[in-house]
Amino acid sequence: MSSPLSVLVTAEVNEGNLSPITLELLGSARDLAEKLGGKVVCALLGNGVAGIAQQIIAQGADQVIVVDAPALQDYLSDTYTRVMEEVVRQTEIEIVLLGHTSMGRDLGPRLAFRLGAGLATDCIELDIDSGSKQLMATRPVYGGNARATFATDTHPQMATVRSKAMTPLPLDPSRQGEIVTLSAMPDLKAGLILSDRVKEEIKGVKLEDAPVVLGGGRGLGGPEGFQLLDDLARVLKGAVGASRAACDNGWWPASAQVGLTGKIVAPDLYVAIALSGSSQHMAGCSGSKTIIAINKDPEANIFKESQYGVVGDYKQVLPAFAKRIKELLEE
Ligand SMILES: Cc1cc2nc3c(=O)[nH]c(=O)nc-3n(C[C@H](O)[C@H](O)[C@H](O)COP(=O)(O)OP(=O)(O)OC[C@H]3O[C@@H](n4cnc5c(N)ncnc54)[C@H](O)[C@@H]3O)c2cc1C
Known part of the structure; x- marks a missing residue:
């Protein structure tokens, strides 16, 4: 044919x-x-x-x-x-x-x-x-x-x-x-039936389709850290992803885990916040056009994977970063 x-x-x-x-x-x-x-x-x-x-x-x-x-x-x-x-x-x-x-x-x-x-x-x-x-x-x-x-x-x-x-x-x-x-197909009576379909509820932009993704890691220290990321993601019309360590701790839904055993994202901008940049995590975000890292450890692997980086505590860096972004968006 x-x-x-x-x-x-x-x-x-x-x-x-x-x-x-x-x-x-x-x-x-x-x-x-x-x-x-x-x-x-x-x-x-x-x-x-x-x-x-x-x-x-x-x-x-x-x-x-x-x-x-x-x-x-x-x-x-x-x-x-x-x-x-x-x-x-x-x-x-x-x-x-x-x-x-x-x-x-x-x-x-x-x-x-x-x-x-x-x-x-x-x-x-x-x-x-x-x-x-x-x-x-x-x-x-x-x-x-x-x-x-x-x-x-x-x-x-x-x-x-x-x-x-x-x-x-x-x-x-x-x-x-x-x-x-093609019409002459074998008898198409299904042996099984689909009994239910559960739709994943997504608030805001879908992680895989978001042009900006903020990825949070274990260094955020708890769900409060993710709240900061979520607030900023709304301003940027983006989505929040997480490392496996953060998801395993229950700080962010497992459905938003980025990496080898999670979702693959390739946004225009990936901001990696308080995550080390393990190979398994990078397998899910290395296709991003630009990666910015915020990490307090200057030796963290994520700095080798990113185009821009800020060495510092996210609790100090992120609010300043968010403030400047809001100013730029208002200009
Ligand atoms: C088979 C397999 C599959 C895996 N699949 C995945 C996967 O899909 N996705 C994934 O993410 N992982 C996956 N992992 C786990 C992976 O190996 C790492 O353990 C995990 O990515 C580490 O997450 P993290 O970077 O958040 O934590 P950590 O490695 O603990 O890094 C935390 C970082 O936060 C920084 N930090 C701490 N406090 C602050 C602060 N206040 N401000 C700024 N920075 C701070 C630290 O300097 C550190 O670099 C997999 C592992 C295996 C074996």
């Missing part, structure tokens, strides 16, 4: 909209497909989703394979695995990409097993080896202290990709592509 050496992106749809990870995967797939001399194909599964196929083309796909059925309303392991297996078998796909999301983490290994494919999970970099044309998939190992690059001889080659690790392409509504609808 598609040209050989194509790269397939598995789309994720949330409340009728494409998830940011899908746009990021399309950006990466475009780069890989160009290196392979192939196409970017996107599998769009869901119920009433056909209308967003054009947006997928505008974001970088050459072809969208739509499977639109009531049984695909919600992600269910069995149903989605069966449909995706069918999609991959019907297309000449070289590489299959999924988000390292709750869906991708479940679907990736199941699909890889059915296809007999090698799967690299939680990747932060993808490339094509110019000689062998194999996918080179890089992921953090040893608790974020090292990176390893994996390749597989299987066909297809598969990877799940961490959110915020890849850059989406700018929307180009003039891009042309093909939309193919």
Whole structure:
């Protein structure tokens, strides 16, 4: 159905909209497909989703394979695995990409097993080896202290990709592509049903989307310190993240932990306050455009990771920093 050496992106749809990870995967797939001399194909599964196929083309796909059925309303392991297996078998796909999301983490290994494919999970970099044309998939190992690059001889080659690790392409509504609808799918009666869906409540700006993130660490000494960060984040229309040490202490919600085992953020500005800058924490924020550190220890690792730094007690530095920002915003 598609040209050989194509790269397939598995789309994720949330409340009728494409998830940011899908746009990021399309950006990466475009780069890989160009290196392979192939196409970017996107599998769009869901119920009433056909209308967003054009947006997928505008974001970088050459072809969208739509499977639109009531049984695909919600992600269910069995149903989605069966449909995706069918999609991959019907297309000449070289590489299959999924988000390292709750869906991708479940679907990736199941699909890889059915296809007999090698799967690299939680990747932060993808490339094509110019000689062998194999996918080179890089992921953090040893608790974020090292990176390893994996390749597989299987066909297809598969990877799940961490959110915020890849850059989406700018929307180009003039891009042309093909939309193919697959209807002859296996019996889609779900073996399982989704009984409940719990929505995470977010006050203010979503951490992953915030242009400014204030990251607080153990040195804040308690939840009161985070209150200061929260007040400043509101002024900056940003969000507050935290190190694992601070979350483990219950000073800030675990859902806002930044790092290897937390969220990945890549804001325009990350202000690291009273955190040491461990490799595991930096795995979640090193993609920030600018990092400013406030730490009382001049030897703290965070100063090696930041472009600007203030050595001092945050209790003195932060109020002055906040005051100056408010003045600048009022000017
Ligand atoms: C497998 C694994 C996964 C992990 N995943 C993550 C992860 O996702 N995210 C994460 O963050 N960590 C993670 N960790 C933990 C990580 O190794 C560190 O322990 C953690 O990041 C330390 O948090 P911290 O920097 O807040 O605390 P500390 O390392 O204790 O640093 C506190 C800092 O605050 C400074 N400070 C103290 N008081 C003040 C003050 N008054 N004013 C200014 N500065 C002050 C100190 O100088 C110090 O630099 C992981 C660890 C492992 C083993």
